[in-house]
Structures are given as structure tokens and as C-alpha cells.
Amino acid sequence: MSAFSKIERAVHDIAPSVEVTVEKNCIVLRGELENWDDVVACGRAAVSKKYYGVVNDIRLKGFEQKIKLPKVNDKAYDGLKPDVLIIGGGISGASIAHELSKWQLDVMLVEKDYDVATGATSRNDGCVHVGIDLTPSLVKHSYLVKGNAMYDDLCRDMDVKFERSGHMMLMYYKWERLLMPVVKIWSKILEIKGMRYINREELLKIEPEAVEWAKGAYYMPSGGIVSPYKLTVALAEHAAENGVHICLNTAVLGMTVEDGEIKSVETNRGTIYPKLVVNAAGTYADVIADMAGDRTFTIHPRKGIDVILDKKKGNAAHTSISKMPFVHVPDDWKNKSGNESFFKTILKGKKLNETQKTHTKGGGVIHTVDNNVLLGPNAIEVPDREDYTTDIESIDSIIKKQRIIQDKVGKGDVITYFAGERPATYEEDFVVRRGIFTKNIIEVAGIQSPGITTAPAVAKDVEKWAIVYLGRQNKVKVNQNYNPVHKSAPHLAGMSEEERDKLIKRNPAYGEIVCRCEEISKGEILDAVRSAVPVYTLDAIKRRVRPGMGRCQGGFCGPAVQKILAEEKGCSIEEITKGNDYSVILFDKTKKGAKENV
DSSP states (O other): OOHHHHHHHHHHHHOTTOEEEEETTEEEEEEEESOHHHHHHHHHHTOOTTSSOEEEEEEETTOOOOOOOOSOOOOTTTTOOOSEEEEOOSHHHHHHHHHHTTBSOOEEEEOSSSSSSOSTTTSSOOEEOOOTTOOTTSHHHHHHHHHHHHHHHHHHHHTOOEEOOOEEEEESSGGGGGGHHHHHHHHHHTTOTTOEEEEHHHHHHHOTTOOTTOOEEEEETTOEEEOHHHHHHHHHHHHHHTTOEEEOSOOEEEEEEETTEEEEEEETTEEEOOSEEEEOOGGGHHHHHHHTTOOOOOEEEEEEEEEEEOGGGGGGOSSEEEEOTTOOOOTTGGGSOSOOOHHHHHHHHHHHHHHHOOOSOOOEEEEOTTSOEEEEOOOEEOSOTTOOOOOHHHHHHHHHHHTTTOTTOOGGGEEEEEEEEEEEETTSSOEEEEOSSOTTEEEEEOOOTTHHHHHHHHHHHHHHHHHHHHHTTSOOOBOTTOOOOOOOOOOGGGSOHHHHHHHHHHOGGGGSEEETTTTEEHHHHHHHHTSSSOOOSHHHHHHHHOTTOSTTTTTTTHHHHHHHHHHHHTSOGGGOBSSSTTOBSOOSOSSTTOOOOO
């Protein structure tokens, strides 16, 4: 039986009505189904290494994607002819802009939202992964190894906090230590440096609050943690400081393609004529690739919810903690002997994994660079590419699941939670390549976990490909004015009293505390507004300097920040939004002629 016949049979076993064809060496699925899980299952069944990828165009009956486009509609960028147009302001797009700013190029980065890092980048745990869950054949694995090694230097240059906190997998059964030879060989194949077994005594030196059942752990010191949105902001600001144009509230609406080449890109702010396009559009990457005539993949959004705990629980984790992925730890572990047989445990773990079918590492208990603890995420297949909703069932489930790993946390420790979407392909791998059917496009798609880790390495390849492509017309010269270092704004909460005094004497605005929970001053907020990428929304300021991320979640500081932004922008306080144009905070004054008392 041919590869195509096997795929056709597998798809029709799920949904007989779906049309299966081969077009441009891609498996193409068409039809309409009533259940999203069936749509996803058909896509997975169609995966084969003999083809470029799966183009799943099966419609979900009754569902229509609603794209949240910015309200602005002008000609601000009409007629511009950049050398490179980067589509997408996540960590991939910002990293690419950062690398290309080293050259004498006219580079534009367009982002449809109100800020960079609003999608998958800001809606994840910020782990710099070791890759223990990957296989060497994956594209993402090669980039992970390179990217992980780049983080110390990158974060130093961008003046962003980064911690080599490590990752550990806890052991419930004593016999798990016997797997050490296999785990060590696998770690060597995956190029994970420093992996070792630690006993209970060593574990407690790293994690003093480790759960009682943990007999020891496999410890991987190369794991790390970073604030993904702060790093992305720093990369975008650094690129802007070196000449890149960061264009927010700018959505790509269509393209003109002739003879396998993109001639123009239509946006809500005018038509742009780039020489080269980089597609880093996250959950919309397949849509952009389709516009460009270069689509070989499909993004099926996978939602994950994370739970953030109060800083008072900061000692609950100093690393990223999980358990052995195939080992089942019983919910009532306190009443178990811990001597269950090897095969019985494996079978239980396998049964659970087969039931869940979530294509996730299972989450964990994670220390953040801001000294919070994060629980999660889970994984839910959803049709909506912008579904950031949360639900109490998921939150309860995450807390229950992660309490097995760390039983000293609970629902009362939660200060907030959020949802993000991973832009997964059906091949469960990255699509990082030059255009196949379109000459002047570079695809950076399917960047789900470990996308934070891989971004610096992916950007290096995109930089190389871009220089080679553009160099065919004219030699690309080095940017002689390039500054390799970015300086972040001062952060009072991390300063000594002496350092604070000096800063306040130089600028009294740093002495005016706006956010009491996080000790954020007016000076820090003004620094963010006046940066190379100016922003005027509460969430954008929150992402940069943290007002509203404490226990009260902006209940006290929110109105004060809103007033500062209105004064800086020179607008009424009602015009300041929480995030995008639709997230209105104040609609009008309650009394005619009332003053703005905030």
C-alpha cells in the first residue's frame, strides 16, 4: 500500500466525508466536520515524512475565525519599500529584528497588536529548556541546543535578568535510579550538559521545600528561566535603537504575488513593497504563508493555562520541577508504600498518557525570575486562534495535578492566571526555512515550546539567509553605528537604599511609588513610555515594569498609571485602554463637567 493510500484510509477511518489529495507535494484535506477534535485527528493522521506537510482546510461547522484587527486605518506606511518586512512581534520576530539591525538595511517589523510580545511569547512559563522531551531528528532540537547556549551572553547584552536555575525530574520510586544509564545516554544524544542523579539530601539543598515523596531527582543544570516578554521588549527596543522600524497596530491583510515573488503587502496602514518578507506570525503563520503562495503547513492552536502564585510562596520552587514523564504518582501518595512494581507503574503511566493525548510535557512547578511560582500549563486543542479564555475547571485541575509535585501550594496562594496559545503544526515541529514556492519569503512558523529557547538561534539562520538573498542584488554592508548593548531602565525594587537615593536625587519621579505591591515608581513608568518603542496601554506598561502584577493585581495602582499615560500622550484619560483598542477602561465621566480625579 502506498504512503498516500495509508493516509487516505487513516483519515477516512475518522471522517469518511473528508477529501484527501496531494497538491504541491503536500497532503491537502478539505471538507466540513461538526467536531474540532475530529478535524485535529484528521490532520494528525495525514502526517508523513514523504510530503512537505499537511494543509488541513477542513472547516468546523458553525465556526468562523474572528480576527481582532486594530481600529486605526490610515496611510502611515503607504508606499514604503523596506529591504526586509518582518511579520510578527513575538520573540522570534524581535530576535530577527535584533540580528538584522547589525546591517545597513531598511527593516520594518509589523505587529497587528498594540505591543510586541502579546501572543504566545508573553503567555508561557519563560523556561529556557534543556530538551529532555525532544528527539534529535526534530528541527526544534538543533535550534534548542544552540539557543540554550546563547542565553547568558544575550541576556547580558540586553540587560535582562536570566537565571540558570536548572530543571529537575523528581523520583517517586527508588528503582527509578536504575534508569540512570539509559537517561545518561539519552542526555548525551540530546546534548544536555551536566545531567546527573541527586539523592534526597542533595535535592533538599537545591529545593528545601521538596515534596516528601521525592526520593531524589535527575537534575539538569543547563535549564534556565527568563521573563519572555521583558526579553522580547528589550530585543525590540534594541532593534529600534539601531534603526529598525517597529510598527504596532499594523495588520497584514493581503499580498500581491507574481511569478513566485511577493510584490506588495497590504496592511491597515497602507501598502508596503518589501524586497524580502519574514513570516513570524505565530498562530496566523499559515494564513500569511497562504497569502504568499508558500503554504506547506497548518497551525492548529493549542491553548494552555498557567496559574501564578503569590511571592510568599517563592520558596516552593527554585528550579523548574516536574516528575518522570511515564511514572504515575498516585493522588493519595501519602497512603502508599512507594514500592509498586516497575511494570505496574509503567502501565499506569502509559494508560494515563494514552487517555490524555495532549502533546504536552505535562507542565510543572516553576520558579520565575520575579520570584513568583507558576503552575502549569495544561493543553487544550481549540479552533479559535485568539482564545485567551480561562475556566475554573482547568485551574482546579492544574492545581490538583501540580500539588502532587509540590503539596505546599494551594488555591489560596493564587494571585492570577492566564491562557496562551501554542502555534502547533500537525508535524509537531518547527517550519524554519526559505520559501519553497515563493522566492522572497522566509518561514518561521510552528514555533511552539521550546520557542523561547530557540529564538536566538533561529534568528541567526534567518539573518544569514536574508543577507545571502539581498546580497544577490547589492552587497549588504555592516551597520557601522551598531550598538551591541541595550540598557534597561532602572528597577527600584532590586536596588540598595544608597542606589535608590542617588537615583531619586537625580530624578524625583523615582521617589514617587505608584505600585506598592511591586515597588514601582513613576520614574520607571515614564522610562517605559519614553523608550525606543513607546507604548500607552496599561498592559504594555505592566509587561515592562510590573505595576499591577502584585497581589492586588492593579486595584490600587491601575488608575494612577492610567493618569500618567494620559498626561504623557496628551489625551483624555478615557482614551487610555487596558490593551488593544477594544479593551476600554473608562467610557465617560459620570457627571457632566466632572474633573479627572484619579
